[in-house]
Amino acid sequence: MNSQSLTIPLTWNGVAASIQLPLGVVNAEQIGDEDSTSFRKRHVPTVMLHSVTQQTVPILHSVSDNLSAIRVDDYYDSYHLIAVYLAYLDGKLD
Numbered sequence: 001m002n003s004q005s006l007t008i009p010l011t012w013n014g015v016a017a018s019i020q021l022p023l024g025v026v027n028a029e030q031i032g033d034e035d036s037t038s039f040r041k042r043h044v045p046t047v048m049l050h051s052v053t054q055q056t057v058p059i060l061h062s063v064s065d066n067l068s069a070i071r072v073d074d075y076y077d078s079y080h081l082i083a084v085y086l087a088y089l090d091g092k093l094d
């Protein structure tokens with residue numbers, strides 16, 4: 001594990017803590033195909049950001065996987081976390 005791979009989780013934790021959001025980890029790579037698969041097949045680096053939890057994993061790619069299954073609060077929290085994280089990264093580029 002290199003220093004960059006250690007920095008990213010610590011940064012995510014710090015950003016989540018700064019906006020008082022819980023941060024959980026669910027390895028969604030083994031669940032199925034997702035939008036970045038075609039990029040990874042061509043060796044383009046990707047990042048998967050999602051609001052999947054252990055409780056919602058069984059919904060993915062099932063007959064229950066529809067708009068009504070979206071947990072709006074989780075979806076908004078993910079959006080909020082990503083927006084703050086991108087602002088943090090943008091500030092680091094200056």
